[in-house]
Amino acid sequence: MTALPDKTERKMGLVIDLDTCVGCHACVVSCKGWNTENYGAPLSDQQPYGADPSGTFLNRVHSYEITPDDGGAAQLVHFPKSCLHCEDAPCVTVCPTGASFKRAEDGIVLVNESDCIGCGLCAWACPYGAREQDAAEGVMKKCTLCVDRIYNENLPQEDRVPACVRTCPAKARHFGDLGDPDSDVSRLVAERGGFDLMPEQGTKPVNKYLPPRPRDSLQSAETEAQETWLEPVAGEAKGFIAWLDRALEKL
């Protein structure tokens, strides 16, 4: 069994905006590209051109339909999911070899692939299904929060963010220290009512999700304010031209 650090200096993580995510999978593929080429073994693909292609991905987007209780129109929510870098990460404590660990410095949960025996206990322990065993390498893969980007002195400062954050066209992904209440991401969580995914699991996830804003409010022009914008100046063309003459005088 593997110990978690008593506490972490920072709680680096992602804030994912479900109001804005258009479900384009840009983050999924950017992650696949970076992490195939970088930290640890490549993310392999089995039957890449065959009947049942399946590869290792550290980040996937799922889509869910929600039908409001009030009879309003159904909505589609895109839901990107990757490791949430939990404070009480069960995937670490369950690891028999110490391969899974949480960094004291920034809270990132990583797998030391050279110590990983591929037993799969961590994937079983994770309530979010955020770990994937690479079929070719036989080791557990997971989101590294691009630990090899965010401090990388070979990258310009502005690029020292996870690949998924850098690439997101809809700005639905934000990266920062959720342990610092004054950080941009913490403020965003406070302003928008950010929430924990499945808090009842008790893993204290660091990543947060921002809820979709209310939809479909524009149903009728019943209020007085709205009606004033549609008050007729004329019912027919002749009356309209008379109004037009008067209106033009004022121009």
Next chain:
Amino acid sequence: MKHHEPQIDTSPEVSDEVRKTTCYMCACRCGINVHMKDGKVAYIEGNRDHPVNRGVLCAKGSAGIMQVNAPSRLRAPLKRVGPRGSGQFEEISWEEALEIATDWLGRIRKDDPKRLAFFTGRDQSQSFTSFWAQNYGTPNYAAHGGFCSVNMAAAGIYTMGGAFWEFGQPDWEHTRLFMIFGVAEDHDSNPIKMGIARLKERGARIIGVNPVRSGYNAVADDWVGITPGTDGLFILSLIHCLIKAGRIDLDYLARYTNAPFLVNRDSTSPDYGMFLRDAVGTPQVIDRVTGRLAPFDRPGVRPDLSAIHREGHITHKPVMHLIAARYLSKDYAPEAVAERCGVPAERIRAIAAELARVAFEEEIELDRQWTDFRGETHQTMRGRPVSFHAMRGISAHSNGFQTARALHVLQILLGSVEVPGGFRFKPPYPKPVSAHPTPHSKATPDSPLDGPHLGFPRGPEDLALDDDGNPARIDKAFSWENPLSAHGMMHMVISNAHAGDPYPIDTLFLYMANMAWNSSMSTNRVMEMLTDTDENGDYVIPRIIYSDAYSSEMVAYADLVLPDTTYLERHDCISLLDRPISEADAAADAIRWPVVEPDRDVRGFQSVLIDLANRLGLPGFVDEAGAPLYTDYADYITRHERKPGIGPLAGWRMGRMGLTHGRGAPNPKQLQSYIANGGFFVKHIPPEAAYMKPWNRAYQDWAVGMGIYDSPQPYVFDIYSETMRRFQRAAEGHGEHQPPDHLRERLKTVMDPLPIWYAPLEHDSVDGDEYPLHALTQRPMAMYHSWGTQNAWLRQIHGENPLYLPTRVWQAHGFAEGDWARVSSAHGAMVVPVAHMAALNPNTVWTWNAIGKRKGAWALSDDAPEATRGFLLNHLIHELLPEKGDGLRWANSDPVTGQAAWFDLRVKIEKVAAPAQSQPAFEPINSPVGKGPDELRWKVGK
């Protein structure tokens, strides 16, 4: 156990080198940083400096690495050795391939150049390919716009001198209300997502109008799940509400549109419906200052929207009167349209009220002085922060042109085009119709065509007809059947060539167009046409040359295959002469360059065309002695001048005092300058010229300096289209150019000079009770056409495409997860997997575009889900309408532009037992490239 951490390297080397070029995983043309390791592509990310994507990149772009290593890539030129469609080829040398092509093309050019039909698909080099075709001399050239979105483009050009996407964009920094119609998940891709993000940051409202609530419509604040084909009716109802309430921008309409132009209203006059013009042909208005007639553009004139003018016995009324008379009609009241649109009347009113409120209550002013074309100086730029965007969903209907025009008129009535907060043009747009060419189609043996193929007719005299009045082009573009077909009609080429209507051809030459599969209507019939033989056993379409980089379905039907490179291995230019990458605040163009060399015997298609031109001795490509002017495409990009000082690329040209931009002599080191600058060039528009562009002297002068215009081209927007009236007038029997009688009534209706709505043509010709459902396709964000399916990463995201059914249909038929259905149209039937979707118009079914694949294509295994469960809706869509018993072939196209009416499709559905695979199923084709590997562990670095 004590906490323990290994040391890890948090600063590894990222790459040996970054090469910056332009993406081609879809049509957006984003800038990309290609990270190289050991001479190979290691990682692709967005270029932060690039005007299109500013650093972000979509799933397709990031998966480009899997396109270069794709097993479907062709390896060498191919000569067919088996029957057409079998996929049996032998690899031949380039010399042999080019000799064959030169022999075929040379003979046709000498005898009858129109017997070559040269059509390019998603071609980003149209100014080059059209130049080649023009100098070859065939009238039969176009790219894929006719089956994509010509309605949107042509309606925009004819109404306001530009349209959406490549022509313009919302003012993301100022707009407060953004409304999208028929926008699926592309066109454009990253810029729309970035814009939506910006609007959400700014708290602006987004309204999505689309039968399907996915993608952008899923994140919109309000979703209008409209019934397909009724967007025009919905828009005209919004116009009705706004006019009735006087919530239109009268000052804007008087100054910047033809709403004050005087129209002849005497039905007995030969000029009925035409503008009153002065001796030099300038349309006349009543000047409110003097109360007298004046040319609309005279300095100091304040056009009157209301005053009637009588001259002789003839009454002339301003266009504004016609607008009021038309749209105040109760026919467009919300209550009258609600049921057909599938949108409650009170919701239409709520949206109209919100448009009015934002446009007029939230009016904004930028503190920028500017001077208009009449010479009046304005202290500020006033804006109405309402903007619109629309694409295929409204374009791909047979009423799409008029619907797109209705949308453009709506934004013009609100005064929101080219103002702060509204819709803004991107250079080289705005550009009036008068600055575009007219179509040309006169072919002469051994000679170039008499002018550019594609253009914008001003009247019946500009149609592409032969001396007998028959269509001059194989696709019948610019004929009475579809007079304003500005992008050609690629979807009709194979059908017409097979039918010999209007004439047979000798060689079909295609580039990047998967016509034997997802780029044709009625795919199964197209495959038959391509393989059909005459009584002598010869193919009805005698010869087919095809260029593609990949083993697509179309490859199997070619006699000669010219293998192209991937986008990372070639030179290209994204030119201001063509489909540019400009932004509203800047003119921009870009290049591709070989960031890696091909590892096989393939060549960039444009360089191959230059080689062919040199062998054929085409004017424009060889000098008077017959010596080649250009060695390859890179050389052409650098040295070609369309007119003195204007070349394919605007950046880093040679001026008298050194390097310059815009106009200038060719610079032999130009491509190096582009590469050093990240692969693109951008020139910002001065702030005082950045809005009100069609009327702004500062913009007009800037555009002349850049070489966009030769002289200032100010113009006003055409709410009333006199061009359309000319065609309508001809249909009424006036003038020397007369349509055939069977088209008269239709032309009188559809060429209405003010926007109208009519039911999509297929809805009239099939029984709505028998086929009660609308059927659509949408393109997924993570996949672009067929190109994505060979991509090992992207096909794991979209590997199959169920037919999505709305709740009502799902329950009525008792469907359950995993079920299959037979889907039938008036043209055919198919059996496909179904899935439930609640966020969907209740009378609409839909699926993802171009996921389904033919067995044997794209180097996929025969049991790939794309080939066993995937399907194309195309099998149910005919390029012709059902026969009417008059012996005529009526195209399933917009009668104005010829746009393929993909989305008019009506179907019925029934539950059936699951078959072994999707139906129709076709015989596997032999793969000329083998199959892909069983596993990928792709890491090029150490």
